[in-house]
Amino acid sequence: xxxxxxxxxxxxxxxxxxxxxxxxxxxxxxxxxxxxxxxxxxxxxxxxxxxxxxxxxxxxxxxxxxxxxxxxxxxxxxxxxxxxxxxxxxxxxxxxxxxxxxxxxxxxxxxxxxxxxxxxxxxxxxxxxxxxxxxxxxxxxxxxxxxxxxxxxxxxxxxxxxxxxxxxxxxxxxxxxxxxxxxxxxxxxxxxxxxxxxxxxxxxxxxxxxxxxxxxxxxxxxxxxxxxxxxxxxxxxxxxxxxxxxxxxxxxxxxxxxxxxxxxxxxxxxxxxxxxxxxxxxxxxxxxxxxxxxxxxxxxxxxxxxxxxxxxxxxxxxxxxxxxxxxxxxxxxxxxx
Amino acid sequence: xxxxxxxxxxxxxxxxxxxxxxxxxxxxxxxxxxxxxxxxxxxxxxxxxxxxxxxxxxxxxxxxxxxxxxxxxxxxxxxxxxxxxxxxxxxxxxxxxxxxxxxxxxxxxxxxxxxxxxxxxxxxxxxxxxxxxxxxxxxxxxxxxxxxxxxxxxxxxxxxxxxxxxxxxxxxxxxxxxxxxxxxxxxxxxxxxxxxxxxxxxxxxxxxxxxxxxxxxxxxxxxxxxxxxxxxxxxxxxxx
Numbered sequence: 001x002x003x004x005x006x007x008x009x010x011x012x013x014x015x016x017x018x019x020x021x022x023x024x025x026x027x028x029x030x031x032x033x034x035x036x037x038x039x040x041x042x043x044x045x046x047x048x049x050x051x052x053x054x055x056x057x058x059x060x061x062x063x064x065x066x067x068x069x070x071x072x073x074x075x076x077x078x079x080x081x082x083x084x085x086x087x088x089x090x091x092x093x094x095x096x097x098x099x100x101x102x103x104x105x106x107x108x109x110x111x112x113x114x115x116x117x118x119x120x121x122x123x124x125x126x127x128x129x130x131x132x133x134x135x136x137x138x139x140x141x142x143x144x145x146x147x148x149x150x151x152x153x154x155x156x157x158x159x160x161x162x163x164x165x166x167x168x169x170x171x172x173x174x175x176x177x178x179x180x181x182x183x184x185x186x187x188x189x190x191x192x193x194x195x196x197x198x199x200x201x202x203x204x205x206x207x208x209x210x211x212x213x214x215x216x217x218x219x220x221x222x223x224x225x226x227x228x229x230x231x232x233x234x235x236x237x238x239x240x241x242x243x244x245x246x247x248x249x250x251x252x253x254x255x256x257x258x259x260x261x262x263x264x265x266x267x268x269x270x271x272x273x274x275x276x277x278x279x280x281x282x283x284x285x286x287x288x289x290x291x292x293x294x295x296x297x298x299x300x301x302x303x304x305x306x307x308x309x310x311x312x313x314x315x316x317x318x319x320x321x322x323x324x325x326x327x328x329x330x331x332x333x334x335x336x337x
Numbered sequence: 338x339x340x341x342x343x344x345x346x347x348x349x350x351x352x353x354x355x356x357x358x359x360x361x362x363x364x365x366x367x368x369x370x371x372x373x374x375x376x377x378x379x380x381x382x383x384x385x386x387x388x389x390x391x392x393x394x395x396x397x398x399x400x401x402x403x404x405x406x407x408x409x410x411x412x413x414x415x416x417x418x419x420x421x422x423x424x425x426x427x428x429x430x431x432x433x434x435x436x437x438x439x440x441x442x443x444x445x446x447x448x449x450x451x452x453x454x455x456x457x458x459x460x461x462x463x464x465x466x467x468x469x470x471x472x473x474x475x476x477x478x479x480x481x482x483x484x485x486x487x488x489x490x491x492x493x494x495x496x497x498x499x500x501x502x503x504x505x506x507x508x509x510x511x512x513x514x515x516x517x518x519x520x521x522x523x524x525x526x527x528x529x530x531x532x533x534x535x536x537x538x539x540x541x542x543x544x545x546x547x548x549x550x551x552x553x554x555x556x557x558x559x560x561x562x563x564x565x566x567x568x569x570x571x572x573x574x575x576x577x
Contacts, residue, residue, distance in 0.1 A: 200448065203437070207445050210434040217394070217432075218487055219420040219449030 018195065026191045033183030037176045046175040048287055053182040054243050056283030057189060058260075059267035061236030063279035064193055066268060068202070068229045069121065070209040071128045074261050075136025079234040080241035081256030082109040082139060085150065087242055088158040088251040098161045105245075106238050113234030117227030133258055140256040155252025158245055172246040182243050186280060189236055193276050196232070205229050237264075266304065270311050272318015281320050345408050347372045347527035348393060348424070348495045353402035355385075355392050362388040364551035365402070368529075370495075375521050375528040377542035377559075379535075381571070384548040386531040387429055390497050393529070394426045395419050406495060420449065423494035427487075427501055429531075431480045435473035439464055439483055442472065443490060450491025461520060462486045478509045485513075489520070496521075498530040502537050510534050514541045539563070547571070 040046055062076050086105035090096055096104065120131045143150045150156070160169050171177045196202050208215045208222045215222050245251050254260070263286065264279075271282025289307060293300035315322040346369040355363040363385045370376045378386050391397035393404055395416040404412045411419055434442045440455070443464075447453035459465045462482045467475055472483060485501055501517070502510040514537040521528050521541075532538045538545060538559075545562045547555040555565045562568055 200445075203441060203445055204448075207434045207437060207442060210436050211432060213396075214428075214432045214434065214487065215445075216416050217396075217420065217426060218446040218490070219417050221417055 018198075022191075022194065026187060029187040029190075030184050033180050033187065036183070037179055043175055046179050048291055049284075050175045050179040050182055050247065052284045052287035053179065053186050053280070054240050054247065055264065055267060055287060056280035057182070057186050057240035057243070058237050058264045059271070059279035059283045060186070060189060060193070060276065061233040061240065062261075062264045063268040063271070063273035064236060064276065065230060065233040066273040067276070068197065068205045068209060068233075069226055071121075071125070072265065073132040073233070074129045074258060074265065075132035075134070076234070076237045076264055077256050077258065077260035078132075078136040078139045079109040079113055079237040080244070080260065081143070081251075081253075082112065083238035083241035084245035084251045084255045085143065087245050088156060089149070091158055091160065092156065098164060102242065105242050106235060109238040109241075110231050110235040114227055114231035117230035117234075118223060121223060121226035121230055133261070136256065136258055136261055140253050140258070143253040143256050150253070153253060155250060155254075158249050158251060160246070160249055164246075172243075173249065178243075178247050182247075185239065185243070189239065190276050190280065193232075193236070197276070201225065201228075266308055268318075269308055270319060272315070272321035274317050275320045275324055278318050278320030282318065285319065345372075346370060346405070347374070347407060348497075348529060349403075349405040349408075350389070350393055351403045351405070353389065353392055353399060353404070355388055355397055355400045357388060361385075361551045363392060366548070366551070366553055368546055368553070370527055370529055372527055373521070373525055374543045375518065375530065375541055377538040377545040378529060378531045378548065379533075379538055379545060379562075380548035380554070383550075385551040386548055387499055388551075389548065390426065390499050390529070390531055394424065394497050396426075420493075424497070425488040425491075425493035425495070426497035427484050427499060429499045429503060431477070431484050433472045433480055433483050433487065436471065438469050438471055439475065440468035442483070443486060446487050446490040452491060454490065454492060458486045458489050461516070462489070478505055481505060481509075481513075492524050493526060496526050496528045498528060498532075500531055500533060502532055502534045507536070510537050511540070513537070517541055 036049070037046055040049070058076060058080050061079070062073055065071060065073055065076075083105045086108050087101055090101035090104060091098060095101070116135060120128060120135075123131055144153055146152070162169055164172060172181065197206070204215070204220065205225050208220070208225060212222050241255060244255065267282035267286045268279040269282065270285055271278035271280065273279060285307075286304065289304060290300055293303040311318060317325065349369040351367055353363050353366045353368075354361060366385070366389060368389070378389065380386050388397060392399055395414060399412050403410060406419070406422060406424060411422060414422065437445070443455045443458065447455045456465075459468065462485060464479070464482060464486055467479060472480065475483070481501065481504070485498070488496060488498075498517075502513050505513065517528065517530070518541040520526065530538070530542065542559060544556065544558055546553060547562060547565075547568050549571050554571055555562060555568050557565065
């Protein structure tokens with residue numbers, strides 16, 4: 001094993017020390033998820049919130065890639081969609097027990113992304129974005145054309161089992177319970193990514209993002225960490241796709257389309273990707289804005305567009321970034337007083 | 338000079354050639370630096386100094402010729418392998434990790450070193466008090482020292498420096514020169530330094546190689562270079 005590989009392994013094993021506050025925030029976030037359905041009451045709002053949380057998870061994956069690798073993906077719907085198709089096809093053909101199928105539906109897109117990442121992370125900037133777009137659209141085209149496998153444009157209903165991990169399947173199909181599940185998983189994902197970015201591996205990928213050449217000249221092989229980061233962001237997108245498939249019980253090529261990747265990117269931009277939870281906040285704003293504007297006009301995308309312009313001009317770090325900046329200023333002024 | 342403890346040359350380039358655009362930036366250059374020597378590499382703009390450093394460090398591929406370190410052919414080695422073999426370099430433009438703290442980036446560099454020496458390097462380069470500071474927020478002179486610190490982590494045996502004093506004040510340049518001389522002697526580091534600041538070059542180098550249009554024009558001690566009519570004509574002019 002090379003020293004670079006050993007150090008990477010050591011980096012993964014050396015868990016960063018987490019403050020009590022981090023654990024407390026995680027507990028509070030999970031508790032809020034459990035309490036929110038009782039407070040909200042409306043099934044319609046809960047449905048919207050569930051969609052927002054699933055979309056938020058996809059956006060968190062996109063935002064994590066921007067934060068750690070400094071590149072923009074226009075094709076993360078690929079991993080979202082591959083996961084959704086994987087679980088759909090595995091259950092449709094009754095190949096595996098549902099629990100194993102769930103694991104495989106996460107593992108397949110993550111592994112595919114890692115292998116693809118080993119090639120495409122070598123390409124910088126816009127070229128990387130275009131490659132992700134091309135790959136995403138290739139998956140979409142495959143889903144459209146491979147009628148025998150995917151049922152083409154029409155998609156197919158996923159034959160869900162009666163129970164999942166001993167729980168009735170309605171747990172993942174009713175917004176009251178699915179919201180709690182999705183919210184909890186989102187909180188855990190953000191927490192897991194937080195641990196990752198604070199680990200030696202996370203610091204290394206930040207260093208590579210900052211100055212890849214210098215990282216190479218201090219002895220690091222840079223492709224592997226960048227590919228691993230890409231795969232990790234794809235895993236998060238795949239988890240979102242899996243939740244989507246379970247919640248809707250249906251999968252069609254729309255889940256692979258570039259417009260979904262674009263929406264996730266817009267959510268990440270609105271929320272800001274510097275903070276891990278920023279894209280999730282962006283997703284909530286995106287879905288509620290879409291719903292509100294959709295009630296007023298069929299031209300709701302224009303309102304999303306205006307929001308993106310306003311945010312990028314007035315808050316380049318996104319809404320979450322600006323809130324964090326404001327919080328920092330208040331703490332400083334409080335400290336001085 | 339500490340020199341020659343194991344005999345031979347610490348770093349050696351033989352008949353090195355590297356095209357750049359439509360011409361040869363480095364054209365059949367021979368250079369051999371004995372162990373422990375500080376070698377200056379000077380020449381007018383476009384002489385091929387930085388390209389030669391790039392070829393020796395692996396940043397640019399060797400088009401033809403051979404690069405040896407301690408007698409071993411390293412021409413096919415990646416930059417990471419060269420680093421593990423004991424070669425480090427700094428860059429013409431400050432090449433650090435701007436968003437990371439000083440300490441964080443030195444720790445990252447230390448994870449690849451056989452013998453991590455972060456506190457020692459920070460002390461030597463006067464960076465100890467700057468540990469928590471974000472690199473982009475520190476002064477330019479401090480950034481240049483951080484750049485050098487990244488190269489010095491793990492005590493490399495061969496150090497290639499591309500204009501380490503660029504943009505520094507005269508006082509900072511001379512302090513850096515003194516520091517380099519001192520470190521090279523104590524740590525037994527072989528240094529090849531490209532520098533435009535003649536005060537720095539003539540004060541610390543054991544020998545100097547002069548390049549012109551990609552070829553070696555002259556080589557010798559600082560005094561010999563000062564007296565060389567070819568060098569005076571081509572480069573130093575009346576300043577010599």
